[in-house]
Amino acid sequence: MSERKKTIPSLVKDPKLIEKRREQIIEAAVDLFINKGFYKTTTREIARASGFSIGTLYEYIESKEDVLYLVCDAIHAEVENRLREAINFNGSGLKILKLALRSFFRVMDQMSDRVLLIYQEAKSLPKETLRYVLGREEAISGIFEEILRKGIADSSIHIDEKHVKLMADNIMVLGEMWVFRRWALHKHYSLDEFIEKQTALLLGEMSNEK
Amino acid sequence: MSERKKTIPSLVKDPKLIEKRREQIIEAAVDLFINKGFYKTTTREIARASGFSIGTLYEYIESKEDVLYLVCDAIHAEVENRLREAINFNGSGLKILKLALRSFFRVMDQMSDRVLLIYQEAKSLPKETLRYVLGREEAISGIFEEILRKGIADSSIHIDEKHVKLMADNIMVLGEMWVFRRWALHKHYSLDEFIEKQTALLLGEMSNEK
Amino acid sequence: MSERKKTIPSLVKDPKLIEKRREQIIEAAVDLFINKGFYKTTTREIARASGFSIGTLYEYIESKEDVLYLVCDAIHAEVENRLREAINFNGSGLKILKLALRSFFRVMDQMSDRVLLIYQEAKSLPKETLRYVLGREEAISGIFEEILRKGIADSSIHIDEKHVKLMADNIMVLGEMWVFRRWALHKHYSLDEFIEKQTALLLGEMSNEK
Amino acid sequence: MSERKKTIPSLVKDPKLIEKRREQIIEAAVDLFINKGFYKTTTREIARASGFSIGTLYEYIESKEDVLYLVCDAIHAEVENRLREAINFNGSGLKILKLALRSFFRVMDQMSDRVLLIYQEAKSLPKETLRYVLGREEAISGIFEEILRKGIADSSIHIDEKHVKLMADNIMVLGEMWVFRRWALHKHYSLDEFIEKQTALLLGEMSNEK
DNA sequence: GATGAATGAGTATTCATTCAT
């Protein structure tokens, strides 16, 4: 359904070591990219912050863009994991949705910097890689599609099947905006107010008994 | 309320000429930035595409980032202008809002590339300049605040004054997503479907007679 | 007949200036390449020795290999010019040939280092460029073909038309060997002895009255 | 007379193993150097093509240049061996020479790539090593000196003792040119034509009854 | 003896910006 996982070649053979080193790289690069942006971060800085030499860095990646991919992928994975962990799939679709929304908004809040990073830098990925990263994003909105469909099935949510996708996208965007419009929102609303109102907006139409 | 207009110093005295040259610069740079991104576009390319030499370019700007600012500002101005032109402030707030939404979504659609450009490159602006550009964005959401307040006043819209700002932001974001999530949306929905559903969502709660 | 002249693009517009700067580059690079070889010479060294910055160097060439091409071409041109200047086309073919050989061997001797440079580094040129450079070499052997044919025409030289090319190549090689086998030759023979014997060898068959 | 054989230190004790491994190295490196040149071939590639790890490679050599030396030396040895095998030292000097020339030209033809390799890359050897490799070359021309002297002794060859060395060098060069001027020669002459004409040229003076 | 992960000096090339003409 979604794109295949991208595998970055490494000069190093030991898979355990590769994983360990790449974790170091990701951890170092996330901070750097958040603070300086992708373009203004140097491969040498990444190497140093990762705790090894520039030569070693290039034993585990092939290009600077690989680091960006690694970072984006790790962030997406974390968002997805946190979200899945937080969701309890018991109860009516509507009930699940309400709790999932709360969790999603909270994850967005907690991971602000990282989510913003993806928003701002993903475009620097090579086309092909970008496609994969966007696929990852759809995996997350897919969670909400699932919930919506469950709600439709158990009649707790009233919405046309045709618009499930759009609704899921709306959920994503109304959550992510807490991140990328924080300059406009944070001075006027607390996270809880935000969650409450966005939930109300989203459920407005679909949970109303007509 | 919003930030002061940023003035870019120029070595040239004649204001008419400055304006003319900067228009040339903007026109050239918009295309370049859309196609190659800000970082991968060189000042030489901007100068050439503008129709003059690199030396002349620097008579009208002080740094490459000035060009980005000029571009962002021009795009915002165009969005705002088009929107204002399209809005007819006669009728109930609700009616105005419906028409304004339609216009806004259409402007987003028509100016996709340019809006995306702002989304992706504005972060490269120096902090101070970025603040000003974001102020510009608030000017646009301000239009919707205005309309919402008019609707509240004439009782055609039911919404708490406290949430006017959030609602305006939601409008912005639900429109802009047509641009920055086009990869997810365009294959499933036509612009008109999109407009219809987003309008329904936004009006859902607020136009319902309780 | 021979390949077209390769033109190296330059960011600089003034052709006079391009020529002047490229002469500087060639002069600097010849010495460097002779002493360190092409690979071990740095572009920065070339720039410095040329009397300008690395940035300026790249205003006049596109790659390090361009410098090598410039150098090879200049050397070939000089060999050809010196040879043409030295040859007097009056008299019988045989007489012209004798004098031409003497001149050629002398040019080889005087330009030892430069000729050796071509021998050792030309292979580092991009394929296409190499082809052109080799064409240049044929232009020089072409001079001898011309002389040989003149001698055949006036019956002072006895040789089959079919072997003119090979004979011209032999001349080239028997001259160039003074350069690339100098370690074997210079300790045993003086230039004049060398000239005398090689001339005898070359003329042996063809000037003998049968 | 010629330089002592260069011995490359090895971390490994067993001489049999050293020889075996070095043969692997040579075989791998010859192909690599022919196709990519010495500079563009990496030690990793040599190790991989040799069938072992980079660490192991460095157990048998001390530097990349050692590999080049090994390769040049092996090629020279092969040329010399093939030539010696082909020469039958029975008969008059002149007769031996004629056959030796034929054999030499054929070896050059068969070993074109390898001979060219030496021509193009030997210069990258450290000075001291280069001297040794050139000594190897003199061993080959020494074979022809030997033959020439035999011919002088039995009066089948008429040449001044003083010029034996030059003549031997001429033989070498007129044979090697089949390799390093192949771009000029192969399209005009077959190997047999080449052999015939070069032989005629070389014997011209010296075999003529005066 | 063999391995391969780690190292970091080294390199070609780019590009925003300046300033003399």
Added chain:
DNA sequence: CATGAATGAATACTCATTCAT
């Protein structure tokens, strides 16, 4: 005002070599 040649700091990436296991 316009030009474009000059500048040089900055940068991604390579690769011969080492050495602990």
